[in-house]
Amino acid sequence: MPVVMTVEELERFLRREFPQGFHPDSGLGIEAVWERGCRVRQAFRHSSIRPGGTISGPTMMGLTDFSMYVAILASVGPVPLAVTTNLNINFLRKAAPRDLVAEARLLRIGKRLATGDVTICSDGEKEPVAHVTSTYSIPTVL
Amino acid sequence: MPVVMTVEELERFLRREFPQGFHPDSGLGIEAVWERGCRVRQAFRHSSIRPGGTISGPTMMGLTDFSMYVAILASVGPVPLAVTTNLNINFLRKAAPRDLVAEARLLRIGKRLATGDVTICSDGEKEPVAHVTSTYSIPTVL
Amino acid sequence: MPVVMTVEELERFLRREFPQGFHPDSGLGIEAVWERGCRVRQAFRHSSIRPGGTISGPTMMGLTDFSMYVAILASVGPVPLAVTTNLNINFLRKAAPRDLVAEARLLRIGKRLATGDVTICSDGEKEPVAHVTSTYSIPTVL
Amino acid sequence: MPVVMTVEELERFLRREFPQGFHPDSGLGIEAVWERGCRVRQAFRHSSIRPGGTISGPTMMGLTDFSMYVAILASVGPVPLAVTTNLNINFLRKAAPRDLVAEARLLRIGKRLATGDVTICSDGEKEPVAHVTSTYSIPTVL
Secondary structure (H helix, E strand, O other), X not given: OOOOOOHHXXXXXXXXXXXXXXOHHHXXXXXXXXXXXXXXXXXXXXXXXXXXXXXXXXXXXHHHHHHHHHHHHHHHOOOOOOEEEEEEEXXXXXXXXXXEEEEEEEEEEOOOEEEEEEEEEEOOOOOOOEEEEEEEEOOOOO | OOOOOOHHHHHHHHHHHOOOOOOHHHOEEEEEEEOOEEEEEEOXXXXXXXXXXXXXXXXXXXXXXXXXXXXXXXXXXOOOOOEEEXXXXXXXXXXXXXXXXXXXXXXXXOOOEXXXXXXXEEXXXXXXXXXXXXXXXXXXXX | OOOOOOHHHHHHXXXXXXXXXXXXXXXXXXXXXXXXXXXXXXXXXXXXXXXXXXXXXXXXXXXXXXXXXXHHHHHHOOOOOOEEEEEEEEEOOOOOOOOEEXXXXXXXXXXXXXXXXXXXXXXXXXXXXXXXXEEEEOOOOO | OOOOOOHHHHHHHHHHHOOOOOOHHHOEEEEEEEOOXXXXXXXXXXXXXXXXXXXXXXXHHHHHHHHHHHHHHHHHOOOOOOEEEEEEEEEOOOOOOOOEEEEEEEEEEOOOEEEEEEEEXXXXXXXXXXXXXXXXXXXXXX
Protein backbone atom coordinates (compact mmCIF):
# COMPACT_ATOMS: atom_id res chain seq x y z
CA MET A 1 0.00 0.00 0.00
CA PRO A 2 2.09 2.92 -1.27
CA VAL A 3 1.58 6.56 -0.32
CA VAL A 4 -0.92 8.13 -2.76
CA MET A 5 -0.73 11.80 -1.65
CA THR A 6 2.37 13.88 -0.96
CA VAL A 7 2.72 16.27 1.97
CA GLU A 8 2.02 19.18 -0.41
CA GLU A 9 -1.10 17.53 -1.83
CA LEU A 10 -2.32 16.71 1.69
CA GLU A 11 -1.84 20.28 2.88
CA ARG A 12 -3.64 21.72 -0.14
CA PHE A 13 -6.53 19.28 0.31
CA LEU A 14 -6.87 20.01 4.04
CA ARG A 15 -6.68 23.79 3.57
CA ARG A 16 -9.43 23.67 0.98
CA GLU A 17 -11.74 21.11 2.61
CA PHE A 18 -11.28 21.88 6.31
CA PRO A 19 -10.32 25.53 6.66
CA GLN A 20 -11.86 25.57 10.16
CA GLY A 21 -9.47 22.88 11.36
CA PHE A 22 -6.33 23.36 9.30
CA HIS A 23 -5.24 26.96 8.94
CA PRO A 24 -2.12 28.96 9.79
CA ASP A 25 -3.31 29.71 13.34
CA SER A 26 -4.07 26.05 14.12
CA GLY A 27 -0.39 25.36 14.61
CA LEU A 28 -0.83 22.01 12.85
CA GLY A 29 1.73 20.85 10.30
CA ILE A 30 2.60 17.69 8.37
CA GLU A 31 6.26 16.69 8.59
CA ALA A 32 6.41 13.43 6.65
CA VAL A 33 4.20 10.64 5.30
CA TRP A 34 5.13 7.05 4.56
CA GLU A 35 3.41 3.77 3.91
CA ARG A 36 0.56 3.64 6.38
CA GLY A 37 2.02 6.27 8.64
CA CYS A 38 2.95 9.92 9.13
CA ARG A 39 4.56 12.41 11.48
CA VAL A 40 2.72 15.63 12.33
CA ARG A 41 3.32 18.57 14.64
CA GLN A 42 1.27 20.78 16.91
CA ALA A 43 3.08 24.06 17.50
CA PHE A 44 2.93 25.24 21.10
CA ARG A 45 0.05 27.56 21.87
CA HIS A 46 -0.66 29.21 25.21
CA SER A 47 -4.32 28.23 24.91
CA SER A 48 -3.29 24.55 25.12
CA ILE A 49 -1.92 24.93 28.63
CA ARG A 50 -3.95 23.09 31.20
CA PRO A 51 -4.28 24.11 34.84
CA GLY A 52 -1.05 22.70 36.25
CA GLY A 53 1.23 23.83 33.45
CA THR A 54 1.14 20.84 31.09
CA ILE A 55 -0.44 20.55 27.69
CA SER A 56 -4.08 19.53 27.86
CA GLY A 57 -5.47 16.11 26.97
CA PRO A 58 -7.97 17.57 24.50
CA THR A 59 -5.03 19.15 22.61
CA MET A 60 -3.46 15.71 22.30
CA MET A 61 -6.75 14.23 21.18
CA GLY A 62 -7.05 16.87 18.46
CA LEU A 63 -3.50 16.11 17.31
CA THR A 64 -4.27 12.37 17.30
CA ASP A 65 -7.31 12.86 15.10
CA PHE A 66 -5.27 15.03 12.74
CA SER A 67 -2.46 12.47 12.48
CA MET A 68 -4.81 9.57 11.84
CA TYR A 69 -6.71 11.52 9.20
CA VAL A 70 -3.45 12.42 7.44
CA ALA A 71 -2.29 8.77 7.53
CA ILE A 72 -5.64 7.60 6.12
CA LEU A 73 -5.62 10.23 3.35
CA ALA A 74 -2.04 9.38 2.42
CA SER A 75 -3.03 5.72 2.13
CA VAL A 76 -6.40 5.83 0.38
CA GLY A 77 -6.47 9.27 -1.27
CA PRO A 78 -8.92 12.11 -0.72
CA VAL A 79 -11.91 10.94 1.33
CA PRO A 80 -14.28 13.04 3.40
CA LEU A 81 -13.45 13.61 7.04
CA ALA A 82 -13.20 10.31 8.92
CA VAL A 83 -15.28 10.07 12.08
CA THR A 84 -13.67 8.81 15.30
CA THR A 85 -15.57 5.84 16.71
CA ASN A 86 -13.23 4.81 19.52
CA LEU A 87 -10.19 6.42 21.11
CA ASN A 88 -8.12 5.09 24.00
CA ILE A 89 -5.34 7.29 25.37
CA ASN A 90 -2.73 6.61 28.02
CA PHE A 91 -1.00 9.66 29.46
CA LEU A 92 2.54 8.58 30.25
CA ARG A 93 4.52 11.67 31.28
CA LYS A 94 3.98 15.37 31.87
CA ALA A 95 3.95 17.25 28.57
CA ALA A 96 6.25 20.25 28.76
CA PRO A 97 5.04 23.58 27.31
CA ARG A 98 6.61 22.87 23.90
CA ASP A 99 5.61 21.65 20.45
CA LEU A 100 4.14 18.15 20.29
CA VAL A 101 5.19 15.68 17.60
CA ALA A 102 2.94 12.70 16.81
CA GLU A 103 3.64 9.60 14.75
CA ALA A 104 0.65 7.65 13.49
CA ARG A 105 0.78 4.04 12.31
CA LEU A 106 -2.20 2.35 10.65
CA LEU A 107 -2.65 -1.17 11.99
CA ARG A 108 -5.56 -1.98 9.71
CA ILE A 109 -7.23 -0.06 6.97
CA GLY A 110 -10.41 -1.58 5.62
CA LYS A 111 -13.09 -0.16 3.36
CA ARG A 112 -15.07 1.29 6.22
CA LEU A 113 -12.90 1.28 9.32
CA ALA A 114 -9.27 2.22 9.97
CA THR A 115 -7.47 1.46 13.23
CA GLY A 116 -4.08 2.76 14.25
CA ASP A 117 -1.91 3.87 17.08
CA VAL A 118 -0.29 7.24 17.67
CA THR A 119 2.75 8.02 19.80
CA ILE A 120 3.03 11.63 20.99
CA CYS A 121 6.32 13.16 22.18
CA SER A 122 7.38 16.58 23.34
CA ASP A 123 9.55 18.05 20.61
CA GLY A 124 13.12 16.78 20.98
CA GLU A 125 12.29 14.05 23.52
CA LYS A 126 12.36 10.31 22.91
CA GLU A 127 10.09 9.13 25.72
CA PRO A 128 6.42 9.55 24.75
CA VAL A 129 4.07 11.78 26.72
CA ALA A 130 1.04 9.85 25.46
CA HIS A 131 0.08 6.79 23.45
CA VAL A 132 -3.25 6.48 21.68
CA THR A 133 -5.14 3.71 19.90
CA SER A 134 -8.02 4.83 17.75
CA THR A 135 -10.58 3.66 15.20
CA TYR A 136 -12.13 5.80 12.48
CA SER A 137 -15.13 5.26 10.26
CA ILE A 138 -14.28 6.22 6.68
CA PRO A 139 -17.11 7.81 4.67
CA THR A 140 -17.53 6.29 1.25
CA VAL A 141 -17.83 9.33 -1.02
CA LEU A 142 -16.35 12.81 -1.14
CA MET B 1 -19.43 7.74 51.04
CA PRO B 2 -21.58 10.86 51.38
CA VAL B 3 -21.15 14.05 49.36
CA VAL B 4 -18.70 16.33 51.19
CA MET B 5 -18.95 19.48 49.01
CA THR B 6 -22.11 21.18 47.73
CA VAL B 7 -22.50 22.56 44.21
CA GLU B 8 -21.88 26.05 45.58
CA GLU B 9 -18.72 25.01 47.41
CA LEU B 10 -17.48 23.18 44.32
CA GLU B 11 -18.04 26.21 42.11
CA ARG B 12 -16.29 28.52 44.54
CA PHE B 13 -13.33 26.14 44.83
CA LEU B 14 -12.99 25.71 41.06
CA ARG B 15 -13.27 29.45 40.35
CA ARG B 16 -10.52 30.17 42.85
CA GLU B 17 -8.15 27.30 42.10
CA PHE B 18 -8.62 26.91 38.34
CA PRO B 19 -9.65 30.23 36.89
CA GLN B 20 -8.09 29.23 33.55
CA GLY B 21 -10.43 26.24 33.22
CA PHE B 22 -13.58 27.26 35.05
CA HIS B 23 -14.75 30.78 34.29
CA PRO B 24 -17.91 32.35 32.88
CA ASP B 25 -16.73 32.02 29.26
CA SER B 26 -15.87 28.31 29.64
CA GLY B 27 -19.55 27.43 29.39
CA LEU B 28 -19.05 24.79 32.07
CA GLY B 29 -21.58 24.40 34.87
CA ILE B 30 -22.38 21.96 37.68
CA GLU B 31 -26.02 20.87 37.79
CA ALA B 32 -26.10 18.33 40.61
CA VAL B 33 -23.84 16.16 42.75
CA TRP B 34 -24.69 12.94 44.56
CA GLU B 35 -22.91 10.04 46.18
CA ARG B 36 -20.02 9.24 43.87
CA GLY B 37 -21.54 11.03 40.89
CA CYS B 38 -22.56 14.31 39.31
CA ARG B 39 -24.22 15.94 36.32
CA VAL B 40 -22.44 18.79 34.55
CA ARG B 41 -23.10 20.87 31.44
CA GLN B 42 -21.08 22.34 28.60
CA ALA B 43 -22.96 25.25 27.04
CA PHE B 44 -22.83 25.26 23.26
CA ARG B 45 -20.00 27.31 21.80
CA HIS B 46 -19.32 27.87 18.12
CA SER B 47 -15.63 27.12 18.67
CA SER B 48 -16.59 23.54 19.62
CA ILE B 49 -17.96 22.79 16.15
CA ARG B 50 -15.87 20.31 14.27
CA PRO B 51 -15.55 20.16 10.49
CA GLY B 52 -18.76 18.30 9.59
CA GLY B 53 -21.06 20.22 11.92
CA THR B 54 -20.93 18.08 15.06
CA ILE B 55 -19.34 18.88 18.40
CA SER B 56 -15.69 17.93 18.53
CA GLY B 57 -14.21 14.98 20.41
CA PRO B 58 -11.76 17.18 22.31
CA THR B 59 -14.73 19.19 23.64
CA MET B 60 -16.23 15.97 25.00
CA MET B 61 -12.90 14.98 26.49
CA GLY B 62 -12.68 18.33 28.28
CA LEU B 63 -16.21 17.87 29.61
CA THR B 64 -15.37 14.34 30.77
CA ASP B 65 -12.35 15.54 32.72
CA PHE B 66 -14.43 18.29 34.29
CA SER B 67 -17.20 15.88 35.34
CA MET B 68 -14.77 13.35 36.82
CA TYR B 69 -12.93 16.05 38.74
CA VAL B 70 -16.22 17.37 40.16
CA ALA B 71 -17.30 13.85 41.17
CA ILE B 72 -13.94 13.24 42.87
CA LEU B 73 -14.02 16.58 44.71
CA ALA B 74 -17.58 15.98 45.87
CA SER B 75 -16.50 12.59 47.25
CA VAL B 76 -13.15 13.34 48.87
CA GLY B 77 -13.16 17.09 49.40
CA PRO B 78 -10.78 19.69 48.00
CA VAL B 79 -7.75 18.01 46.40
CA PRO B 80 -5.41 19.43 43.79
CA LEU B 81 -6.25 18.85 40.15
CA ALA B 82 -6.42 15.15 39.36
CA VAL B 83 -4.33 13.99 36.40
CA THR B 84 -5.89 11.77 33.73
CA THR B 85 -3.92 8.56 33.28
CA ASN B 86 -6.24 6.67 30.92
CA LEU B 87 -9.29 7.65 28.92
CA ASN B 88 -11.33 5.46 26.60
CA ILE B 89 -14.15 7.07 24.62
CA ASN B 90 -16.74 5.54 22.31
CA PHE B 91 -18.52 7.97 20.02
CA LEU B 92 -22.04 6.63 19.61
CA ARG B 93 -24.09 9.21 17.71
CA LYS B 94 -23.63 12.57 16.01
CA ALA B 95 -23.65 15.36 18.59
CA ALA B 96 -26.04 18.11 17.49
CA PRO B 97 -24.88 21.74 17.86
CA ARG B 98 -26.45 22.07 21.32
CA ASP B 99 -25.44 21.97 24.98
CA LEU B 100 -23.90 18.73 26.19
CA VAL B 101 -24.90 17.18 29.50
CA ALA B 102 -22.59 14.63 31.15
CA GLU B 103 -23.24 12.30 34.06
CA ALA B 104 -20.19 10.89 35.85
CA ARG B 105 -20.24 7.82 38.08
CA LEU B 106 -17.23 6.79 40.16
CA LEU B 107 -16.70 3.03 39.96
CA ARG B 108 -13.80 3.02 42.37
CA ILE B 109 -12.19 5.73 44.39
CA GLY B 110 -8.96 4.74 46.13
CA LYS B 111 -6.34 6.82 47.85
CA ARG B 112 -4.36 7.42 44.68
CA LEU B 113 -6.52 6.41 41.71
CA ALA B 114 -10.16 7.02 40.82
CA THR B 115 -11.94 5.26 37.96
CA GLY B 116 -15.36 6.11 36.60
CA ASP B 117 -17.53 6.26 33.57
CA VAL B 118 -19.23 9.25 31.99
CA THR B 119 -22.27 9.27 29.75
CA ILE B 120 -22.64 12.34 27.51
CA CYS B 121 -25.95 13.35 25.91
CA SER B 122 -27.09 16.24 23.77
CA ASP B 123 -29.29 18.41 25.93
CA GLY B 124 -32.84 17.03 25.97
CA GLU B 125 -31.93 13.67 24.39
CA LYS B 126 -31.94 10.28 26.10
CA GLU B 127 -29.61 8.36 23.79
CA PRO B 128 -25.97 9.14 24.57
CA VAL B 129 -23.65 10.72 22.00
CA ALA B 130 -20.59 9.31 23.78
CA HIS B 131 -19.58 7.05 26.63
CA VAL B 132 -16.23 7.37 28.39
CA THR B 133 -14.30 5.32 30.93
CA SER B 134 -11.44 7.11 32.62
CA THR B 135 -8.88 6.84 35.40
CA TYR B 136 -7.36 9.74 37.34
CA SER B 137 -4.38 9.98 39.62
CA ILE B 138 -5.25 11.95 42.74
CA PRO B 139 -2.48 14.16 44.19
CA THR B 140 -2.06 13.79 47.90
CA VAL B 141 -1.81 17.38 49.15
CA LEU B 142 -3.35 20.70 48.20
CA MET C 1 -36.86 -1.70 21.75
CA PRO C 2 -38.59 -4.55 23.62
CA VAL C 3 -37.02 -7.89 24.48
CA VAL C 4 -37.61 -10.32 21.60
CA MET C 5 -36.24 -13.54 23.15
CA THR C 6 -36.93 -14.94 26.63
CA VAL C 7 -34.28 -16.50 28.85
CA GLU C 8 -35.54 -19.96 27.84
CA GLU C 9 -35.40 -19.15 24.12
CA LEU C 10 -31.91 -17.70 24.53
CA GLU C 11 -30.64 -20.78 26.34
CA ARG C 12 -32.12 -23.12 23.75
CA PHE C 13 -30.61 -21.07 20.90
CA LEU C 14 -27.16 -20.94 22.53
CA ARG C 15 -27.11 -24.66 23.38
CA ARG C 16 -27.97 -25.52 19.77
CA GLU C 17 -25.77 -23.01 17.96
CA PHE C 18 -22.75 -22.80 20.26
CA PRO C 19 -22.43 -26.09 22.11
CA GLN C 20 -18.65 -25.50 22.43
CA GLY C 21 -19.20 -22.28 24.39
CA PHE C 22 -22.49 -22.81 26.23
CA HIS C 23 -22.83 -26.21 27.82
CA PRO C 24 -23.40 -27.49 31.37
CA ASP C 25 -19.67 -27.55 32.20
CA SER C 26 -19.13 -23.95 31.02
CA GLY C 27 -20.66 -22.65 34.24
CA LEU C 28 -22.41 -19.91 32.26
CA GLY C 29 -26.03 -19.05 32.96
CA ILE C 30 -28.54 -16.35 32.05
CA GLU C 31 -30.35 -14.84 35.03
CA ALA C 32 -32.53 -12.14 33.48
CA VAL C 33 -32.97 -10.10 30.32
CA TRP C 34 -34.57 -6.71 29.89
CA GLU C 35 -34.72 -3.93 27.36
CA ARG C 36 -31.18 -3.61 26.01
CA GLY C 37 -29.60 -5.42 28.95
CA CYS C 38 -29.16 -8.65 30.85
CA ARG C 39 -27.63 -10.26 33.91
CA VAL C 40 -25.54 -13.42 33.50
CA ARG C 41 -23.46 -15.60 35.79
CA GLN C 42 -20.18 -17.47 35.63
CA ALA C 43 -20.14 -20.24 38.21
CA PHE C 44 -16.84 -20.52 40.04
CA ARG C 45 -14.40 -22.99 38.50
CA HIS C 46 -10.97 -23.85 39.85
CA SER C 47 -9.50 -23.50 36.35
CA SER C 48 -10.36 -19.77 36.46
CA ILE C 49 -8.01 -19.11 39.36
CA ARG C 50 -5.04 -17.00 38.41
CA PRO C 51 -1.64 -17.15 40.06
CA GLY C 52 -2.27 -15.01 43.13
CA GLY C 53 -5.65 -16.48 44.03
CA THR C 54 -8.03 -14.17 42.16
CA ILE C 55 -10.18 -14.92 39.14
CA SER C 56 -8.32 -14.40 35.88
CA GLY C 57 -8.84 -11.52 33.47
CA PRO C 58 -9.50 -13.86 30.53
CA THR C 59 -12.38 -15.42 32.52
CA MET C 60 -13.91 -11.96 32.90
CA MET C 61 -13.40 -11.28 29.20
CA GLY C 62 -15.22 -14.50 28.33
CA LEU C 63 -18.08 -13.54 30.63
CA THR C 64 -18.22 -10.07 29.08
CA ASP C 65 -18.50 -11.49 25.58
CA PHE C 66 -21.24 -13.86 26.74
CA SER C 67 -23.24 -11.07 28.40
CA MET C 68 -22.99 -8.76 25.41
CA TYR C 69 -24.03 -11.52 23.02
CA VAL C 70 -27.04 -12.35 25.21
CA ALA C 71 -28.04 -8.67 25.36
CA ILE C 72 -27.73 -8.35 21.58
CA LEU C 73 -29.74 -11.53 20.92
CA ALA C 74 -32.46 -10.44 23.36
CA SER C 75 -32.71 -7.12 21.50
CA VAL C 76 -32.50 -8.13 17.83
CA GLY C 77 -33.38 -11.83 17.83
CA PRO C 78 -31.28 -14.78 16.68
CA VAL C 79 -28.18 -13.57 14.81
CA PRO C 80 -24.94 -15.42 14.26
CA LEU C 81 -22.18 -14.99 16.78
CA ALA C 82 -21.16 -11.36 17.08
CA VAL C 83 -17.44 -10.63 16.73
CA THR C 84 -15.70 -8.43 19.29
CA THR C 85 -13.94 -5.50 17.61
CA ASN C 86 -12.86 -3.52 20.68
CA LEU C 87 -12.81 -4.26 24.39
CA ASN C 88 -11.59 -2.01 27.18
CA ILE C 89 -11.52 -3.40 30.70
CA ASN C 90 -10.66 -1.76 34.01
CA PHE C 91 -9.87 -4.10 36.88
CA LEU C 92 -11.14 -2.38 40.00
CA ARG C 93 -10.85 -4.83 42.91
CA LYS C 94 -9.57 -8.33 43.60
CA ALA C 95 -12.10 -10.92 42.49
CA ALA C 96 -12.68 -13.46 45.27
CA PRO C 97 -12.84 -17.15 44.34
CA ARG C 98 -16.63 -17.09 43.93
CA ASP C 99 -19.23 -16.85 41.17
CA LEU C 100 -19.11 -13.74 39.02
CA VAL C 101 -22.27 -11.86 38.08
CA ALA C 102 -22.24 -9.49 35.08
CA GLU C 103 -24.77 -6.92 33.99
CA ALA C 104 -24.61 -5.76 30.39
CA ARG C 105 -26.17 -2.56 29.07
CA LEU C 106 -26.32 -1.75 25.36
CA LEU C 107 -25.44 1.90 24.75
CA ARG C 108 -26.04 1.73 21.02
CA ILE C 109 -27.27 -1.00 18.80
CA GLY C 110 -27.02 -0.30 15.09
CA LYS C 111 -27.39 -2.56 12.08
CA ARG C 112 -23.78 -3.58 12.09
CA LEU C 113 -22.22 -2.52 15.38
CA ALA C 114 -23.36 -2.76 18.98
CA THR C 115 -21.61 -0.99 21.86
CA GLY C 116 -22.26 -1.54 25.52
CA ASP C 117 -20.77 -1.63 28.96
CA VAL C 118 -20.63 -4.49 31.41
CA THR C 119 -20.25 -4.32 35.19
CA ILE C 120 -18.87 -7.45 36.84
CA CYS C 121 -19.29 -8.18 40.56
CA SER C 122 -18.36 -11.06 42.84
CA ASP C 123 -21.59 -12.82 43.76
CA GLY C 124 -23.23 -11.03 46.68
CA GLU C 125 -21.04 -7.91 46.50
CA LYS C 126 -22.12 -4.45 45.38
CA GLU C 127 -18.73 -2.96 44.47
CA PRO C 128 -17.66 -4.09 40.99
CA VAL C 129 -14.47 -6.09 40.42
CA ALA C 130 -14.29 -4.95 36.80
CA HIS C 131 -15.94 -2.61 34.31
CA VAL C 132 -15.82 -3.22 30.57
CA THR C 133 -16.77 -1.24 27.48
CA SER C 134 -16.99 -3.23 24.29
CA THR C 135 -18.04 -3.09 20.64
CA TYR C 136 -19.29 -6.00 18.56
CA SER C 137 -19.75 -6.44 14.85
CA ILE C 138 -23.09 -8.09 14.13
CA PRO C 139 -23.18 -10.48 11.18
CA THR C 140 -26.09 -9.88 8.86
CA VAL C 141 -27.53 -13.36 8.29
CA LEU C 142 -27.92 -16.52 10.32
CA MET D 1 17.53 0.33 30.77
CA PRO D 2 19.31 -2.89 29.83
CA VAL D 3 17.83 -6.39 30.01
CA VAL D 4 18.46 -7.80 33.50
CA MET D 5 17.18 -11.38 33.03
CA THR D 6 17.91 -13.75 30.15
CA VAL D 7 15.30 -15.99 28.51
CA GLU D 8 16.63 -18.94 30.51
CA GLU D 9 16.46 -17.04 33.80
CA LEU D 10 12.95 -15.85 32.99
CA GLU D 11 11.75 -19.37 32.21
CA ARG D 12 13.26 -20.77 35.40
CA PHE D 13 11.70 -17.99 37.48
CA LEU D 14 8.26 -18.43 35.90
CA ARG D 15 8.29 -22.22 36.23
CA ARG D 16 9.14 -21.95 39.90
CA GLU D 17 6.90 -19.03 40.89
CA PHE D 18 3.88 -19.61 38.63
CA PRO D 19 3.62 -23.31 37.88
CA GLN D 20 -0.15 -22.95 37.41
CA GLY D 21 0.33 -20.47 34.56
CA PHE D 22 3.61 -21.43 32.97
CA HIS D 23 4.06 -25.17 32.48
CA PRO D 24 4.68 -27.45 29.49
CA ASP D 25 0.95 -27.83 28.72
CA SER D 26 0.34 -24.06 28.76
CA GLY D 27 1.84 -23.77 25.29
CA LEU D 28 3.52 -20.53 26.34
CA GLY D 29 7.13 -19.84 25.40
CA ILE D 30 9.58 -16.94 25.44
CA GLU D 31 11.37 -16.38 22.13
CA ALA D 32 13.47 -13.29 22.77
CA VAL D 33 13.85 -10.37 25.14
CA TRP D 34 15.38 -6.97 24.50
CA GLU D 35 15.47 -3.56 26.08
CA ARG D 36 11.93 -2.92 27.28
CA GLY D 37 10.40 -5.56 25.03
CA CYS D 38 10.02 -9.23 24.20
CA ARG D 39 8.54 -11.75 21.80
CA VAL D 40 6.52 -14.66 23.16
CA ARG D 41 4.49 -17.48 21.64
CA GLN D 42 1.25 -19.29 22.40
CA ALA D 43 1.27 -22.72 20.77
CA PHE D 44 -2.02 -23.62 19.12
CA ARG D 45 -4.40 -25.56 21.35
CA HIS D 46 -7.81 -26.86 20.35
CA SER D 47 -9.28 -25.50 23.57
CA SER D 48 -8.51 -21.96 22.33
CA ILE D 49 -10.86 -22.25 19.38
CA ARG D 50 -13.87 -20.03 19.67
CA PRO D 51 -17.26 -20.76 18.14
CA GLY D 52 -16.69 -19.62 14.55
CA GLY D 53 -13.26 -21.23 14.12
CA THR D 54 -10.95 -18.41 15.21
CA ILE D 55 -8.80 -18.15 18.30
CA SER D 56 -10.67 -16.71 21.26
CA GLY D 57 -10.22 -13.22 22.66
CA PRO D 58 -9.52 -14.54 26.18
CA THR D 59 -6.61 -16.56 24.75
CA MET D 60 -5.14 -13.36 23.32
CA MET D 61 -5.68 -11.58 26.62
CA GLY D 62 -3.81 -14.34 28.44
CA LEU D 63 -0.96 -14.07 25.94
CA THR D 64 -0.89 -10.29 26.36
CA ASP D 65 -0.59 -10.57 30.13
CA PHE D 66 2.20 -13.12 29.74
CA SER D 67 4.14 -10.93 27.29
CA MET D 68 3.84 -7.82 29.44
CA TYR D 69 4.91 -9.69 32.54
CA VAL D 70 7.96 -11.09 30.72
CA ALA D 71 8.89 -7.60 29.45
CA ILE D 72 8.55 -6.15 32.94
CA LEU D 73 10.62 -8.93 34.53
CA ALA D 74 13.33 -8.58 31.89
CA SER D 75 13.49 -4.84 32.64
CA VAL D 76 13.28 -4.68 36.42
CA GLY D 77 14.24 -8.18 37.56
CA PRO D 78 12.21 -10.67 39.57
CA VAL D 79 9.10 -9.02 41.00
CA PRO D 80 5.88 -10.69 42.12
CA LEU D 81 3.13 -11.11 39.57
CA ALA D 82 2.03 -7.77 38.19
CA VAL D 83 -1.70 -7.06 38.31
CA THR D 84 -3.49 -5.79 35.20
CA THR D 85 -5.30 -2.55 35.91
CA ASN D 86 -6.42 -1.61 32.37
CA LEU D 87 -6.43 -3.46 29.07
CA ASN D 88 -7.69 -2.19 25.73
CA ILE D 89 -7.73 -4.60 22.79
CA ASN D 90 -8.60 -4.05 19.15
CA PHE D 91 -9.33 -7.17 17.15
CA LEU D 92 -8.08 -6.46 13.64
CA ARG D 93 -8.33 -9.69 11.62
CA LYS D 94 -9.56 -13.27 12.03
CA ALA D 95 -6.94 -15.33 13.87
CA ALA D 96 -6.31 -18.57 12.00
CA PRO D 97 -6.07 -21.81 14.02
CA ARG D 98 -2.29 -21.53 14.39
CA ASP D 99 0.31 -20.41 16.93
CA LEU D 100 0.12 -16.79 18.02
CA VAL D 101 3.24 -14.65 18.33
CA ALA D 102 3.13 -11.49 20.46
CA GLU D 103 5.61 -8.65 20.71
CA ALA D 104 5.42 -6.43 23.78
CA ARG D 105 6.91 -2.96 24.06
CA LEU D 106 7.03 -1.04 27.33
CA LEU D 107 6.06 2.58 26.81
CA ARG D 108 6.65 3.57 30.40
CA ILE D 109 7.92 1.68 33.37
CA GLY D 110 7.65 3.47 36.68
CA LYS D 111 8.08 2.25 40.22
CA ARG D 112 4.46 1.20 40.55
CA LEU D 113 2.89 1.18 37.09
CA ALA D 114 4.05 -0.13 33.73
CA THR D 115 2.27 0.63 30.46
CA GLY D 116 2.95 -1.00 27.13
CA ASP D 117 1.48 -2.15 23.89
CA VAL D 118 1.40 -5.65 22.42
CA THR D 119 1.03 -6.63 18.77
CA ILE D 120 -0.27 -10.16 18.16
CA CYS D 121 0.18 -11.97 14.84
CA SER D 122 -0.68 -15.42 13.56
CA ASP D 123 2.59 -17.30 13.22
CA GLY D 124 4.20 -16.44 9.89
CA GLU D 125 1.94 -13.48 9.11
CA LYS D 126 2.94 -9.82 9.11
CA GLU D 127 -0.46 -8.21 9.54
CA PRO D 128 -1.53 -8.26 13.20
CA VAL D 129 -4.68 -10.05 14.36
CA ALA D 130 -4.90 -7.86 17.45
CA HIS D 131 -3.29 -4.86 19.10
CA VAL D 132 -3.43 -4.28 22.85
CA THR D 133 -2.53 -1.43 25.19
CA SER D 134 -2.29 -2.35 28.83
CA THR D 135 -1.24 -1.07 32.25
CA TYR D 136 0.05 -3.17 35.13
CA SER D 137 0.50 -2.44 38.79
CA ILE D 138 3.87 -3.72 39.99
CA PRO D 139 3.99 -5.10 43.54
CA THR D 140 6.89 -3.78 45.55
CA VAL D 141 8.31 -6.89 47.21
CA LEU D 142 8.73 -10.52 46.24
